[in-house]
Each structure stands twice: as structure tokens, then as C-alpha cells.
Amino acid sequence: MNSQPLIDQLTQLLTQGNAHVTFEESIKGLPAEQRGLKPHKMPYSIWQLVEHIRIAQWDILKFSEGPDHQSPKWPDEYWPEADSPSSEAAWKHSLQQIQADKQAFIQLLQARKAQLLEPFAYGNGQNLFREALLIADHTSYHTGQIILMRRLLGSW
Structure with a gap:
């Protein structure tokens, strides 16, 4: 099976907005003083969402690289305590780590394209395709929250 077209589509899903705003667009021009604010009745700040995206994406990348990775404790170690950086x-x-880990995951997709749908020898049946979708879905979900928070803060 030629998996390159699928790898190309997954890469676009991870790097382009397609039907939605990208993570990078969602934080572009965000005033520094708004990074740690929690709009009325919101349980977290934009900083906490950004860090959560970083931690989760890193965890998925490291899990996908091999069985020796130890995931952070859920949920405490996936969310920063501090409201602000x-x-x-x-x-x-x-922000740089989010970009670097995304690129590392894309490189992993390219390197293991023949095993895209093959379950990892560890875990519970996960495969690289599923993990790519997980990163895209998770980041997109929280990107929408960032945009909502920016609207509530008057900076979108």
C-alpha cells in the first residue's frame, strides 16, 4: 500500500487550518497581559491551554516513539498550576516546543509510513495513524477554546 497520500493528508491536518483556524493563528497577536487571565466562569487561562496542548502533544509523540516513555499523571501533570507564564x-x-514536537511527529510519520496502521507492540492497540488524529483533534479542540477566550477578552 502506498501510504504517502495518507501521510500527506495527515501532515496537512497537523499543520493547516483546513476548516478551522490553526493553533498558531489562534495565539497570533495575543496581548501578553491576557495570557494568564481567566474570563468569567472559565476554569483556565490561555496560558494553561497552551501548556496543556504542549504537554499532551509531547506525550503522544514520546508514546509513539517507543515503549520506554512514561506518561505524566492524569490530569494533574497535564495542566500547569500557574495561570500565567x-x-x-x-x-x-x-510555543517553540509545540512546533518542534509537531515537526518531530511529522518526521516520525514519514519514517514509519509503512507501519502507519500497524498496532504498536506496546499499549492497547494504538497505531501511528490514530496518534496523528489524536494530536490534530486535541489541538483543534483547545484551539477553539483559545479563540472563544480571546473573544471573551475582546482580543479576537
């Missing part, structure tokens, strides 16, 4: 550098690091 500790510094501008922390914000930038999180």
Missing part, C-alpha cells in the same frame, strides 16, 4: 521566555519556549 513565568516570563516571556517561558511563553516563547512553550
Whole structure:
């Protein structure tokens, strides 16, 4: 089976908005002072969503790379306690890590395209195709929340 067309579609799903705004577009131009705000009755800030996206994507990448990965404890270690990043550098690091891990996952797709649908030898039947969809779905869901929060904060 030639899986390259499927790999190309998964790559587009991970990197382009298609039917929705990308993660990168959702945070572009976000005022620094709004990163840690929690709009009325919202349980988290945009910073907490960004960090949650970073942690979850990293976890999925590392899980997909092999059986030696130990996932963070759910849910405590998937969400930062602090409402705001500790510094501008922390914000930038999180954004850079999201991009780097996304690119690493895309490289993994290319490297293992012959095993795209083959269940991992570990886990509960997961495969690389499922993990790609999981990253895209999870990031898209929280990107929508970021946009909603920006609208509530008046910056969208």
C-alpha cells in the first residue's frame, strides 16, 4: 500500500487550518497581559491551554516513539498550576516546543509510513495513524477554546 497520500493528508491536518483556524493563528497577536487571565466562569487561562496542548502533544509523540516513555499523571501533570507564564521566555519556549514536537511527529510519520496502521507492540492497540488524529483533534479542540477566550477578552 502506498501510504504517502495518507501521510500527506495527515501532515496537512497537523499543520493547516483546513476548516478551522490553526493553533498558531489562534495565539497570533495575543496581548501578553491576557495570557494568564481567566474570563468569567472559565476554569483556565490561555496560558494553561497552551501548556496543556504542549504537554499532551509531547506525550503522544514520546508514546509513539517507543515503549520506554512514561506518561505524566492524569490530569494533574497535564495542566500547569500557574495561570500565567513565568516570563516571556517561558511563553516563547512553550510555543517553540509545540512546533518542534509537531515537526518531530511529522518526521516520525514519514519514517514509519509503512507501519502507519500497524498496532504498536506496546499499549492497547494504538497505531501511528490514530496518534496523528489524536494530536490534530486535541489541538483543534483547545484551539477553539483559545479563540472563544480571546473573544471573551475582546482580543479576537
